[in-house]
Amino acid sequence: MEKDKSIKRREFIHTGLRLALGFSLAGVAVAAGRKSTAEKWVWQIDPAKCTQCGRCATECVKSPSAVKCIHAYDLCGYCDLCGGYFKPGVKQLETGAENQLCPTAAIQRKYIEEPYFEYVINEDLCIGCAKCVKGCSSFGNGSLHLQIRHDRCDNCNECSIARSCPSDAIKRVPASQPYLIKGEFIKPLKG
Amino acid sequence: MKNISRIFLSLIFALTLFQANAQQRFPKPEFETGYVQPSPTTPEPRSTALEYTDVLVLLAALSLASWLVIKKRSRRGILWLSIFSLLYFGFYREGCICSVGSLQNITLALFDPVYKVSITVLLFFLLPLVFALFFGRTFCAAACPLGAIQDLIIIKPVSLPVWVRKTLSFIPYVYLGFAILYAATGTDFIICRYDPFVGFFRMDAPYIMIVIGIALLILGLFFARPYCRVFCPYGVLLSWMSKFSKHHMSITPAECISCKLCENSCPFDAIEIPEDEKIRTPKTLRENLKRFSLFALLIPVWVFIGGYAISSSHVLLSRAHPDVYLSELLIAHPEMKNDTKNIDIKAFRESGKTFDQLVENAAVIRTKFRIGGWYLGGFLGLVIGIMVMNQFLFRKKEIYEPHKGDCFSCGRCMSYCPVEKLK
Ligand code: SF4
Numbered sequence: 120m121e122k123d124k125s126i127k128r129r130e131f132i133h134t135g136l137r138l139a140l141g142f143s144l145a146g147v148a149v150a151a152g153r154k155s156t157a158e159k160w161v162w163q164i165d166p167a168k169c170t171q172c173g174r175c176a177t178e179c180v181k182s183p184s185a186v187k188c189i190h191a192y193d194l195c196g197y198c199d200l201c202g203g204y205f206k207p208g209v210k211q212l213e214t215g216a217e218n219q220l221c222p223t224a225a226i227q228r229k230y231i232e233e234p235y236f237e238y239v240i241n242e243d244l245c246i247g248c249a250k251c252v253k254g255c256s257s258f259g260n261g262s263l264h265l266q267i268r269h270d271r272c273d274n275c276n277e278c279s280i281a282r283s284c285p286s287d288a289i290k291r292v293p294a295s296q297p298y299l300i301k302g303e304f305i306k307p308l309k310g
Numbered sequence: 311m312k313n314i315s316r317i318f319l320s321l322i323f324a325l326t327l328f329q330a331n332a333q334q335r336f337p338k339p340e341f342e343t344g345y346v347q348p349s350p351t352t353p354e355p356r357s358t359a360l361e362y363t364d365v366l367v368l369l370a371a372l373s374l375a376s377w378l379v380i381k382k383r384s385r386r387g388i389l390w391l392s393i394f395s396l397l398y399f400g401f402y403r404e405g406c407i408c409s410v411g412s413l414q415n416i417t418l419a420l421f422d423p424v425y426k427v428s429i430t431v432l433l434f435f436l437l438p439l440v441f442a443l444f445f446g447r448t449f450c451a452a453a454c455p456l457g458a459i460q461d462l463i464i465i466k467p468v469s470l471p472v473w474v475r476k477t478l479s480f481i482p483y484v485y486l487g488f489a490i491l492y493a494a495t496g497t498d499f500i501i502c503r504y505d506p507f508v509g510f511f512r513m514d515a516p517y518i519m520i521v522i523g524i525a526l527l528i529l530g531l532f533f534a535r536p537y538c539r540v541f542c543p544y545g546v547l548l549s550w551m552s553k554f555s556k557h558h559m560s561i562t563p564a565e566c567i568s569c570k571l572c573e574n575s576c577p578f579d580a581i582e583i584p585e586d587e588k589i590r591t592p593k594t595l596r597e598n599l600k601r602f603s604l605f606a607l608l609i610p611v612w613v614f615i616g617g618y619a620i621s622s623s624h625v626l627l628s629r630a631h632p633d634v635y636l637s638e639l640l641i642a643h644p645e646m647k648n649d650t651k652n653i654d655i656k657a658f659r660e661s662g663k664t665f666d667q668l669v670e671n672a673a674v675i676r677t678k679f680r681i682g683g684w685y686l687g688g689f690l691g692l693v694i695g696i697m698v699m700n701q702f703l704f705r706k707k708e709i710y711e712p713h714k715g716d717c718f719s720c721g722r723c724m725s726y727c728p729v730e731k732l733k
């Protein structure tokens with residue numbers, strides 16, 4: 120009899136606590152649910168904020184980094200003397216590696232017509248070091264800029280570059296708008 | 311909601327346009343040779359639909375695990391399911407998103423007014439807890455990739471003395487508390503950063519994390535599931551739920567006959583052994599009750615000491631936030647403001663923010679840490695207080711049962727029970 124009572128009492132307490140836990144869980148669910156979206160979020164670099172510090176090449180959990188330089192051709196001046204391609208102060212505009220800013224020679228320069236040259240990034244070589252971006256923004260139109268490439272990015276819960284970006288340039292964007300490409304505003308937004 | 315984010319995005323794009331225009335030093339060429347300008351490619355991220363598939367897989371794994379251990383009572387089923395989870399959530403999904411880390415997203419969503427969390431992440435956080443409330447920690451048994459990788463390598467588990475285990479079991483509370491503090495203040499996601507096994511899933515990680523991961527795995531050969539038992543912050547929440555779960559698994563399928571055969575079967579020391587009735591003389595009972603009440607009364611003191619201790623180290627703790635760190639650095643070394651080598655200082659100069667803004671922002675963050683420190687310390691004090699108090703709590707125990715909070719529902723102990731064989 121005595122034992123029954125104590126067991127009953129314990130069960131009663133347990134049911135109460137179970138309900139309390141259930142309610143607090145529901146509370147958290149509602150509170151967080153009000154700030155939730157059906158869509159998922161991915162990381163992206165805001166090129167307007169990036170200061171080309173170079174950490175994108177080293178801080179990504181992937182090696183080589185999931186950040187690559189991309190070229191907004193729309194903005195490019197197709198210059199012969201490209202500030203993103205050549206090291207500052209090169210004597211002759213020759214494509215030898217010693218003249219190139221890019222440490223991995225990832226930028227291909229192609230003659231189009233007098234006096235224009237097209238610059239294409241080879242993403243397999245690019246390590247996202249932003250050297251060319253710096254050159255292009257300082258001396259050119261700023262058409263070269265960094266973006267996180269979503270075919271390479273693991274979409275870490277917290278992007279480790281975002282954590283160490285000195286310019287706070289990396290943020291979450293909705294997965295339906297996964298890029299912040301310079302000049303892209305001309306295209307109609309989808310979704 | 312979607313509209314707001316669209317407006318917000320368009321605004322960003324407009325700003326970018328403004329900047330880009332400001333930079334347009336060379337005019338756009340007019341090509342005569344019919345050259346067609348390429349446009350940058352935009353490879354899509356993994357689709358949102360697949361994220362929902364992940365949630366369904368999790369739901370299926372949890373349901374199956376609960377059924378396997380409670381109804382089917384099949385250790386082998388649990389084993390195969392955990393191999394599947396290791397492959398799917400671990401190696402295929404590369405350990406992200408996981409329920410353990412999701413607790414930081416939820417925290418940030420509760421504290422940061424602009425942060426948005428995707429429903430899939432919320433579900434990853436909630437589902438295992440809901441299941442634990444009904445069926446015990448079946449998530450740990452077979453759905454968690456971090457648990458699975460440790461569970462599969464147990465070879466010769468040793469048993470630790472109770473006091474060591476009790477002391478170690480305090481660490482997850484500390485980890486949980488700090489993870490919440492750092493997530494709530496928007497400083498860092500420490501659970502993800504110091505995840506010891508995600509490096510194996512990705513085959514890539516910082517050197518130090520690989521070393522820690524390997525060390526934990528080697529330790530795990532003898533001390534079963536070291537991460538789960540000594541660190542896992544999500545495990546704290548799971549154990550709360552599981553402790554009061556309705557249909558937790560039991561060692562015996564019918565009635566325990568106290569044959570003691572299962573006594574040492576649990577690699578995690580999660581089986582509670584009935585105490586000898588004889589040590590419970592009325593005298594010891596009375597004395598214990600006295601101590602129990604005394605320590606219960608002491609709990610507010612613990613809470614205060616904890617809160618005071620952590621909140622008074624808020625300056626130190628807040629230094630993990632980059633803004634606080636930078637402002638302190640510049641206050642201590644004003645001459646560094648023009649440093650061209652230091653990347654953070656350089657980027658700060660280029661951002662156009664003033665020094666006063668930085669200092670002000672740092673002060674705001676520090677205040678958050680001071681207040682958060684009281685909560686964190688108070689919480690840890692409460693945990694210590696309850697742990698000490700519970701030392702003197704007598705729970706009547708006559709049969710062999712798993713400790714519902716600590717048991718991972720792995721099902722190993724079931725096959726030791728002779729009643730099982732009679733069935
Ligand atoms: S870390 Fe930030 S500032 Fe540095 S290159 Fe990457 S996006 Fe730009």
Ligand code: SF4
Pocket residue numbers: 187188220221222223224225226240244245246247248249250251252
């Ligand atoms: S300079 Fe750096 S960012 Fe630019 S293309 Fe080369 S590797 Fe990529």
Ligand code: SF4
Pocket residue numbers: 162178179180181184185186267271272273274275277278279280281
């Ligand atoms: S989310 Fe991860 S993989 Fe993607 S860019 Fe950031 S660190 Fe690299």
Ligand code: SF4
Pocket residue numbers: 559575576577578579580581712713716717718719720721722723724
């Ligand atoms: S199911 Fe049994 S063996 Fe497994 S953790 Fe629980 S008590 Fe231990």
